[in-house]
Amino acid sequence: MTASREPALRLQGIVKTFPGVRALDGVDFEVMPGEVHALLGENGAGKSTLMKVLAGMYQPDEGQIMIAGHPVQMTTPIEAKAQGVVLIHQELSLVPEMSAAENIYLGELPRKSFGRVDWATLEERANAILKRLKCSFRAEVTVANLSIANQQMVEIARALTVDARVVVFDEPTASLTDAEKVVLFDIINDLKARGVGIVYISHRMDEIFTLSDRITVLRDGAYRGTLTTAVTNEDEVTRLMIGRSLDLSRDEAAPNFGKTMLEVRNLTCPGLFENVSFTVRVGEVVGFYGLVGAGRTEIAEALFGLRKPDSGEIRVDGEAAEITSPRAAIALGISLVPENRKEQGLVLQMNCRDNMTLPQVQALTTGPFVAQGAELAIFDKYRDRLAIKTPSWKQSAAVLSGGNQQKIVIGKWLSMTPRVLIVDEPTRGIDVGSKSEIHQLLRELAAQGYAVIVISSEMPEVLRVSDRIIAMYHGRIMREFDIKDVTEDSLVQAISGISAEAVA
Amino acid sequence: MAYFYQNPVLRWLLRNPIWGFVLIVFIFFSLSSEHFFAARNLQNILVQTSTIGLIALGMTLVMINGNIDLSVGATLALAAAFAVDVQSWAMFATWGNWQILPAVCLALLVGIFMGAINGFIVWKTGVDAFIVTLGAMLGIRGLVFVYTGEQSFYAMNFAYSDFSALSFGPLPVLAVIFLLCVLIVHWLLSRTVHGRNTYAVGGNREAAVNAGIRVGPHMMINFMIIGFLAALSGVLLSTQMGAATPNLGRDYELWVITAVVLGGTKLTGGKGDIIGTLGGVLAIGILRNGMNLMQVPAFYVYVILGSILIAVLFLDKRFNTSTDGGLRL
Numbered sequence A: 001m002t003a004s005r006e007p008a009l010r011l012q013g014i015v016k017t018f019p020g021v022r023a024l025d026g027v028d029f030e031v032m033p034g035e036v037h038a039l040l041g042e043n044g045a046g047k048s049t050l051m052k053v054l055a056g057m058y059q060p061d062e063g064q065i066m067i068a069g070h071p072v073q074m075t076t077p078i079e080a081k082a083q084g085v086v087l088i089h090q091e092l093s094l095v096p097e098m099s100a101a102e103n104i105y106l107g108e109l110p111r112k113s114f115g116r117v118d119w120a121t122l123e124e125r126a127n128a129i130l131k132r133l134k135c136s137f138r139a140e141v142t143v144a145n146l147s148i149a150n151q152q153m154v155e156i157a158r159a160l161t162v163d164a165r166v167v168v169f170d171e172p173t174a175s176l177t178d179a180e181k182v183v184l185f186d187i188i189n190d191l192k193a194r195g196v197g198i199v200y201i202s203h204r205m206d207e208i209f210t211l212s213d214r215i216t217v218l219r220d221g222a223y224r225g226t227l228t229t230a231v232t233n234e235d236e237v238t239r240l241m242i243g244r245s246l247d248l249s250r251d252e253a254a255p256n257f258g259k260t261m262l263e264v265r266n267l268t269c270p271g272l273f274e275n276v277s278f279t280v281r282v283g284e285v286v287g288f289y290g291l292v293g294a295g296r297t298e299i300a301e302a303l304f305g306l307r308k309p310d311s312g313e314i315r316v317d318g319e320a321a322e323i324t325s326p327r328a329a330i331a332l333g334i335s336l337v338p339e340n341r342k343e344q345g346l347v348l349q350m351n352c353r354d355n356m357t358l359p360q361v362q363a364l365t366t367g368p369f370v371a372q373g374a375e376l377a378i379f380d381k382y383r384d385r386l387a388i389k390t391p392s393w394k395q396s397a398a399v400l401s402g403g404n405q406q407k408i409v410i411g412k413w414l415s416m417t418p419r420v421l422i423v424d425e426p427t428r429g430i431d432v433g434s435k436s437e438i439h440q441l442l443r444e445l446a447a448q449g450y451a452v453i454v455i456s457s458e459m460p461e462v463l464r465v466s467d468r469i470i471a472m473y474h475g476r477i478m479r480e481f482d483i484k485d486v487t488e489d490s491l492v493q494a495i496s497g498i499s500a501e502a503v504a
Numbered sequence B: 001m002a003y004f005y006q007n008p009v010l011r012w013l014l015r016n017p018i019w020g021f022v023l024i025v026f027i028f029f030s031l032s033s034e035h036f037f038a039a040r041n042l043q044n045i046l047v048q049t050s051t052i053g054l055i056a057l058g059m060t061l062v063m064i065n066g067n068i069d070l071s072v073g074a075t076l077a078l079a080a081a082f083a084v085d086v087q088s089w090a091m092f093a094t095w096g097n098w099q100i101l102p103a104v105c106l107a108l109l110v111g112i113f114m115g116a117i118n119g120f121i122v123w124k125t126g127v128d129a130f131i132v133t134l135g136a137m138l139g140i141r142g143l144v145f146v147y148t149g150e151q152s153f154y155a156m157n158f159a160y161s162d163f164s165a166l167s168f169g170p171l172p173v174l175a176v177i178f179l180l181c182v183l184i185v186h187w188l189l190s191r192t193v194h195g196r197n198t199y200a201v202g203g204n205r206e207a208a209v210n211a212g213i214r215v216g217p218h219m220m221i222n223f224m225i226i227g228f229l230a231a232l233s234g235v236l237l238s239t240q241m242g243a244a245t246p247n248l249g250r251d252y253e254l255w256v257i258t259a260v261v262l263g264g265t266k267l268t269g270g271k272g273d274i275i276g277t278l279g280g281v282l283a284i285g286i287l288r289n290g291m292n293l294m295q296v297p298a299f300y301v302y303v304i305l306g307s308i309l310i311a312v313l314f315l316d317k318r319f320n321t322s323t324d325g326g327l328r329l
Helices: A047-054 A077-082 A100-104 A119-132 A148-160 A178-193 A205-211 A234-242 A296-303 A326-331 A341-345 A352-360 A372-386 A402-414 A432-447 A459-465 A488-496 B002-006 B008-015 B017-032 B039-064 B072-086 B090-125 B129-148 B158-165 B173-191 B193-203 B205-210 B215-241 B252-262 B274-293 B298-324
Strands: A009-018 A021-031 A036-040 A062-067 A070-072 A085-088 A166-170 A197-201 A214-219 A222-228 A260-269 A273-281 A285-290 A311-316 A334-337 A420-424 A451-456 A468-473 A476-482
Touching (some): A009 A047, A021 A036, A021 A047, A021 A062, A021 A197, A036 A047, A036 A205, A047 A166, A047 A197, A077 A085, A085 A148, A100 A119, A100 A148, A119 A148, A148 A178, A178 A197, A214 A234, A222 A234, A234 A488, A260 A296, A273 A296, A273 A451, A273 A476, A285 A432, A285 A488, A296 A334, A296 A451, A326 A334, A334 A402, A352 A372, A352 A402, A352 B193, A372 A402, A402 A432, A432 A451, A451 A459, A468 A488, A476 A488, B008 B017, B017 B274, B017 B298, B039 B072, B039 B173, B039 B193, B039 B215, B039 B252, B039 B274, B072 B090, B072 B129, B072 B215, B072 B252, B090 B129, B090 B215, B158 B173, B173 B193, B173 B274, B193 B205, B193 B215, B205 B215, B252 B274, B252 B298, B274 B298
Parallel strands (some): A036 A197, A036 A214, A085 A166, A285 A451, A285 A468, A334 A420, A420 A451
Antiparallel strands (some): A009 A021, A009 A062, A062 A070, A214 A222, A260 A273, A260 A311, A468 A476
């Protein structure tokens, strides 16, 4: 039992810099054999960078990685796996058309003479692993036919083909139902009992407190402390996570809200969101805050006609609205700046001007032809207003920076003078400078009389731009805060679902 | 290299490498064959080019949409069969030369209809256009054989077969029709809402839907346009021959796609234009004509065209990834 006193994995003083960013700044982290160690931090705190260092995908600039007391160098994911460090990714990386057995041994299929696959051995071994995981399905099943939870089991089984010392789970429950979660937790506890060290990354406080032995918190790429789960509480963890006192001061006059522009009553789409009711007034920014998968984007899609709700009512400017397509939404004056600008917002090969005027070229047509002068006038106006940096309107959208691309998408919808503007994750993947410009812009838009909905997973962002914050957890609105009354603790608690009963 | 980028003509050629190639082969054949650079031969090239050229205009729209249409050769044959056969129907026997009118109209409608079916299936089922039009290619060719009974139809009305001999000044009427269509489709693509939507749908379908574009009907219209152009091409080809054979238009889809791709249109959609496509069809037309004049056996033309196709796409990848920010598929 002496070996068990040596950490299964130890990271010391890990530093990793990218051009202009110090992503990890001297991080220490260790996992004992048979321990579940939770890693916690806001988006961008450095969790994924740390895991990529651990998996051999990034090389640290400074610091040391030790496995079972021996310093190691891991330059590729294959080496990391050989050292017994296995990552179970948030996104599954399985080949859906192949069987579970083939996926488990992908790249290492047992062979017979002439390179033929030894199916008997393959299925025997795979079934043995699945049995160890108490899986109810056989290894011959095609992965595409398995539920997401069972697919995750296959991923875990793959990790167990090597003699894993450390298994890293990155947000494993993001796509699982409650029942499936219970199964996953059983497996984690089973691994733990076998002496495997577990790193558990999650945003969800309730899970962390159920599972973990210790909690390490990262913030802004730096190590902020390690707490023993048994003797700490949610407040303490939250404080470590947020740490700084955010600058929430806004140098603007008290906002002046007008009439209710959008009213949503009991909107339900089973499995995604339920009984969602809220209003947005003219001149107001309503922030939707919650974890990924809390149903916020899905609500936006329903409002924009991309998703058909089962029941509920949407009223725009007091009138009941039937929104069956984006076309209908646009006609009602609802605009959506989508979550993923490259995939959903921009036609990358197209030039900036054409991208900006895309939804309204019909309206800009006189006779058979599009009025290019009018298009250019719109482009010039919004380039100046949003300070879009591009050498010319002819530039294809692909070559612009993320911030400028986002401004093109925002400009596209602003130029339609919408009645309701929905912005989903407005600053994802955008540099700090452009970020604050976009925040400023959202405030100005509200001041100019737009009704704005901002969906964000970043707390500083919702706190900075919103007049009201709606906190969501698992498809439900947990609580609504006025910006004057909100505290960071209460917000974190509302979206983690820990005080669900207390609030409801 | 700096000079290369500053000179507007050279910069234009770098973006449209196929026109550089057209220029080179044109000069090459002018120098190496005494018959090439003659008014009569240049008229010939235009007439020969018009057949695949007309279809290539439609193919450009369909391919920028991110689709493809393999059924054009068969549609061409079906339309030609209708155009030649209908004018000899008994009910039009007393119409004199006017009997040509319902025949041609019906032929063009058949083309539009076939395109509409292709487009409708692609829209409603979501099956890949490659598969849908591959099926249509086989099916329509089958219909041609059923309709013609494996026989050729001959035009009895000489006004029909004399049509292709007409000319406006120095330009043969077929060349005029082709160039007119080039202008119209160029305007359609570069100046109208439909054209703008064509790029948007092919470039990023999801963004197009989010911008309120009705993608399905839009794609169907482009399939109808290519159906119309394939039928028109079939009618014009049958006037040249005074007949319609059941094997008319075999392999044309391959020539057309080659021309369009040579002209810089991307198979993945979102990119391309009519100027490039015109260069592509001219390149093929000049090469076939010139090599024919130099009495190079026809099969070498295939070898050379195949090599050029790959070379041009390679150059395009080299140059346009470095100047345009690395976004190419």
